Amino acid sequence: MARGSKPRLAVWKFASCDGCQLSLLDCEDELLEVAGALEIANFAEVSRAVAKGPYDLSLVEGSITTPHDAERIHRIRRASKVLVSIGACATAGGIQALRNFKDVNDYVSIVYATPAYIETLNKSTPIRDHVAVDFELRGCPVSKTQLVEVLSAYLNGRKPDIPNYSVCVECKLKGNVCGLIAFGPTCLGPVTQAGCGALCPTYHRGCFGCFGPKEAANTASLAAAWRAQQVTNEQLVRQFRGFNACAEAFRKESEANER
């Protein structure tokens, strides 16, 4: 960026629910400050004003699911100095990646009366499968606090401080009773990356993996523990196939238990 001018922010959407970019608007206490520190150059949900690139920072929400979007992400990458993918769709393919385990044509014919009109890819894939990504922020949705941390780190030229330990650590810090014991065996906390503040166990239910697998997640060990508690393979597969179904560790574990 030119000295003295504000960095130019662009926000882009691919296949998604809009929830992660809404998280930015949900930063009610910080929003006007953020708008003061960055020039919002392209953010369709918020503004009619569209400024041409290059952009200093692009936030990308959503997964790639159409041939058109597979092209569009390259144009966005070329126009962006730093590209951060935000949310489970952008970092793992999202809930729509459930199609990756099926024949997408079956899905098309279930939902659409005229399948011939549908132009869609067989798989829903994360942004990094298509272009270089400078940082990935997990979550379905992302955490507002972590999103502000990413912006703040960018503005201050440092690496975002985002933990890669498991939800269990957050649970312990909160003084929660262990979800595996209290709320049934299928808590994904031990293999899920922190970031939500151990939300589900705090709300009396097991973790369902919104933030995707933690670093070096031992899913096989967790699956074995579940099986010892009479969790069926069918349940096990469904549990790993949620909003981060195609994050590698979760995908492999669900496929290993599919038969």
Added chain:
Amino acid sequence: MSVKTIKVDMLARVEGEGGLTVKVKDGKVTDVKVTIFEPPRFFEAFLRGRSYDEVIDIVARICGICPVAYQMSAAQAIEDAFGVTVSEEVRQLRRLLYCGEWIESHALHVFFLHAPDFLGYQDAVAMARDHLPVVQRALRIKKTGNDLVALVGGREIHPVSVRVGGFYKVPTKAELAPLAEKLKWARDAAIEAVMFTAGLPFPDFERDYEYVALRHPHDYPMNDGRLASSSGLDVAVREYDQHFEEQHVAHSTALHSIRTGRGPYLVGPLARYNLNHDRLSPIANQVAAGAGLGPACHNPFKSIIVRAVEIVYACDEALRIITSYEKPAQAVADVRPAPGVGYACTEAPRGILFHRYRVNPRGQVLDAKIVPPTSQNLKMMEADLREFVTPRVTTPVEALTRQCEQVIRNFDPCISCATHFLRLNVERE
């Protein structure tokens, strides 16, 4: 021969990705399209085979702006299939959660998506330079709604506490108490917002809609009621499929809902207000009257006033629930899966959201049908564009384009919601 095309490749300040095209030839509107290029996500397809207790978290992901609406419709449809009745306490708590979503979603739309149109700004950030107190107040109203959703539901976007039969965890009276002060402030701020919106310049444009909304014996509708319309429809929600259908229209890229045998209809705040203003709280009713709304409002641009009135109502209703709240003895009803078909319709901020699930004896989904409010309004969006442009064909293209965008924003469309069943037709360059 004169040809004029109004084209917006990327509609701004709406949820999701869409555009619009209006073609004018020799002073007549010849073609109107609301184009949608949001990719399909196949929710109805991948819900098949999922267990009933996973459905609520999955359908929340249809929309980040109104996840509570999806959770409410799904929970109640599955309860309908199983024959489960929830306690009155749970019903009230669901209503409280929904109030939070109405407050945050309406505040977002009124101030950040819609108001800049009337005042000639590109966005609320630019608007804040001249109207800082208005924008700051709007942010605080929105935050109050979010705080309510976060407390009852766990987090603002994709709450985690809702389940079939009730909640995973219910708040205590003491936990809810601090919200009362915030809600009182937000109610006062929303009353000012009603006056602010009532003072905006409105195009002279009235429409003869068939309004469709829920109608409840004593409540302003949110979670329950019968399906009612301004032309006399009055049926149970489970009769939805007999009165509404989705159609392919040659000139459109999207499926359009119609009233069977009748045509397009309107859902959302105007429909709710026109059919239910007698169910508003006294304060909300008084504020509506003060804003000059009267018993019926037929100018779609004035939906911004009605949304502001509904913020007043939602704050008032949330306060009522919090004041009389006692922690339910049971957070969740006894739920036993049973085979069957369940139906539910609730009032998302932008209109009725219909869900139907057929489940097997284990409570697994055999098939699902979800009709979001935006798809129900799509045909009317195009009708409004046609009616709006026809007497204004001589207006310069740039000004008319802006106004056409505003016509679409009147509906507060949620395109990601609508798109899980829309045909895809990429027109974008």
